[in-house]
Amino acid sequence: MIYSLMPVVISLNGGQPVRDPRVPEPIPQLAGWVKGVPRLGVPDLVLTDAGLGVTNPLDARPGDSSTALPSGLALGATFNLALAREAGALVGREARAHGFNVLLGGGMNLPRDPRHGRNFEYLSEDPLLSALMAAENVKGIQSEGVIGMLKHVSLNVHETNKWFLDARIDPAAHRESDLLAFQIAIERAEPGALMCAYQKINGDYACRNKPVLHDAIKDAIGFKGWIMSDWKAVYGWEDALAGLDQHSGVQVDAEEWFVGPLREAFEQGEFPKERLSDMVRRILRSIFAVGVDRWGEAPAVDRAAHHASALEAARQGIVLLKNEDGVLPLGPTARRIALIGGFANVGALSGGGGSSLTLPHGGFALSIPLGGGPPMPAVRRMAFTGPSPLDELRRLLPDAEITYSSGEHVAEAVTAARNADVAVVVAYKYESEGYDSPDLTLPFGQDALIDAVASANSRTVVVLQTGNPVDMPWRDKVKAIVETWYSGSAGGQPMAEVLTGAVNPSGHLPITFVASVEQTPHPELAGYGTPVDTPITVNYHEGAEIGYRWFAKTGAKPLYPFGHGQSYTEFSYDNLKAEGGETVTASFDVTNVGERAGADVPQVYLTRAPEEARMRLLGFERVSLAPGESKRVTITADPRLLARFDAESGRWQIAAGEHMIAVGHSAGDLPLTSTVRLGERAFGK
Numbered sequence: 001m002i003y004s005l006m007p008v009v010i011s012l013n014g015g016q017p018v019r020d021p022r023v024p025e026p027i028p029q030l031a032g033w034v035k036g037v038p039r040l041g042v043p044d045l046v047l048t049d050a051g052l053g054v055t056n057p058l059d060a061r062p063g064d065s066s067t068a069l070p071s072g073l074a075l076g077a078t079f080n081l082a083l084a085r086e087a088g089a090l091v092g093r094e095a096r097a098h099g100f101n102v103l104l105g106g107g108m109n110l111p112r113d114p115r116h117g118r119n120f121e122y123l124s125e126d127p128l129l130s131a132l133m134a135a136e137n138v139k140g141i142q143s144e145g146v147i148g149m150l151k152h153v154s155l156n157v158h159e160t161n162k163w164f165l166d167a168r169i170d171p172a173a174h175r176e177s178d179l180l181a182f183q184i185a186i187e188r189a190e191p192g193a194l195m196c197a198y199q200k201i202n203g204d205y206a207c208r209n210k211p212v213l214h215d216a217i218k219d220a221i222g223f224k225g226w227i228m229s230d231w232k233a234v235y236g237w238e239d240a241l242a243g244l245d246q247h248s249g250v251q252v253d254a255e256e257w258f259v260g261p262l263r264e265a266f267e268q269g270e271f272p273k274e275r276l277s278d279m280v281r282r283i284l285r286s287i288f289a290v291g292v293d294r295w296g297e298a299p300a301v302d303r304a305a306h307h308a309s310a311l312e313a314a315r316q317g318i319v320l321l322k323n324e325d326g327v328l329p330l331g332p333t334a335r336r337i338a339l340i341g342g343f344a345n346v347g348a349l350s351g352g353g354g355s356s357l358t359l360p361h362g363g364f365a366l367s368i369p370l371g372g373g374p375p376m377p378a379v380r381r382m383a384f385t386g387p388s389p390l391d392e393l394r395r396l397l398p399d400a401e402i403t404y405s406s407g408e409h410v411a412e413a414v415t416a417a418r419n420a421d422v423a424v425v426v427a428y429k430y431e432s433e434g435y436d437s438p439d440l441t442l443p444f445g446q447d448a449l450i451d452a453v454a455s456a457n458s459r460t461v462v463v464l465q466t467g468n469p470v471d472m473p474w475r476d477k478v479k480a481i482v483e484t485w486y487s488g489s490a491g492g493q494p495m496a497e498v499l500t501g502a503v504n505p506s507g508h509l510p511i512t513f514v515a516s517v518e519q520t521p522h523p524e525l526a527g528y529g530t531p532v533d534t535p536i537t538v539n540y541h542e543g544a545e546i547g548y549r550w551f552a553k554t555g556a557k558p559l560y561p562f563g564h565g566q567s568y569t570e571f572s573y574d575n576l577k578a579e580g581g582e583t584v585t586a587s588f589d590v591t592n593v594g595e596r597a598g599a600d601v602p603q604v605y606l607t608r609a610p611e612e613a614r615m616r617l618l619g620f621e622r623v624s625l626a627p628g629e630s631k632r633v634t635i636t637a638d639p640r641l642l643a644r645f646d647a648e649s650g651r652w653q654i655a656a657g658e659h660m661i662a663v664g665h666s667a668g669d670l671p672l673t674s675t676v677r678l679g680e681r682a683f684g685k
Contacts, residue, residue, distance in 0.1 A: 088140025120467025329501025353379025569594025
């Protein structure tokens, strides 16, 4: 049946994948296969995980490598829609070359907890930014005749006991946050497929959740494609009645629910023919709309061009968080540099096992198995990709004396720091599917290492390779902090380029860096330390007030706000003009008032509505300017970002009265403000 998806690999034997004997040999491993109907021109569907590149988990296709993209948060930090589209096209071309025609990528859940192990795969905490970036990514994928996907619908934001978790949220708040992100992305990109999540939503599992899958996604939002389950996320044929169109990974569940049981229910009249036809129609519609049925010879893959695209995304995603006394970029006065920690003599860290870790061309420079408890110890490993930051720094600063200390002994690192003009500590934190972090500290004693180095050298720079915000107890002791995320195939090159000034940093935070978990809506990590089969409930009482919205509501001050990002030049904003009507339009001037060319991301926010203080990102634009150059930027807001959703009527409602609009460098730095009067308005979708 076309609506039941068979995984190519059905189990692991001694850590090695075992192939399902029913899958024909020409079908590449992984992750799933659906037999087509050749006499009707319906091709097989051949699926692969591809969130950050075409994956090859556990080397199931020996030696089969691909371009590894930077982490999702790194791409989100670029605020660059063109880069997101090119990243999608890149993965689409490589998938096609591998013989895959459906990509299980497009993770766009909104991080609600900075300890969540999959946040690095996602794009941002904001619905608009996530939607726009994800939509462009899907457009790029589908421009290559490959079906793109958005996942996971919805609230897949907690790894701890996620198979036994009930995510509770007010339905209206759900529509204003996570589901609005999916809605905007669906409208802009028309993805061929969606993937539903693992956990329950308000009492029902996500893949059998009629209020979400049918009522919101298909009916209200008007999604035309098909919804597939995540692997091991189906609990009965009845899931099809709620809106699930395809049972994925059927052999890993208790039964192949959409084969025998669904057929029996259909024959007994318990499953309507109209719903069965709708399931098939949706899959066929996406096959024909995207052009999977019209494949010719796969286009040649230009590895060098793809590497250049991944490198540029990594460069633009690096965020300069702090830079005091001009310690960066490293210049002629830094004749002796101590590079410390982070395996910086080997490469740069990648994130995740499971569905996101991509084997780069040339392989990993270092892979360290971490193991651990269930559910996914076999895929949990720290993988580093070359070139190394050490080699790249030496290439870019040939006249400097650069020494490396592993940081394994604090005393040795301190000695190296004392003998240097500048100390650069490369810190890292690994994140992975299947696991949440217990806290926000840097692992392996790195916080103590940084503190000791900063005490020994007043010109200390910290470079972070993380998939989440981290605690910074040493922040006031160091001169500069740079967030490089996970850089993929680019390895240590973009890190070194930003440190030396070969590249002017232009990334802006897509996620708030909290001062502590006590500032978040959920200081305690639900279910942590309990057995893996323990049912837990998370009440998302913050509703739609995620990230910077929560900080605006509570008045707490984060370490670094959403949208924050410094440069080696400076930008000013002037002449704001805001106009009302059915929505808000804001125009203003952006000027590079510094001494070198750079890129900036001015942001427009709603900061107050008539009935309440409420913060929403209304728009942004990435602009590149030469010194002294100005540009007039105009942003028109999606009216849903000015509204509240009324669950009873199923309509969006804008309150009559004055709306405060602000323009600035981040959610915490808004120098321009204006007031716009809007009339009362209600509208659908």
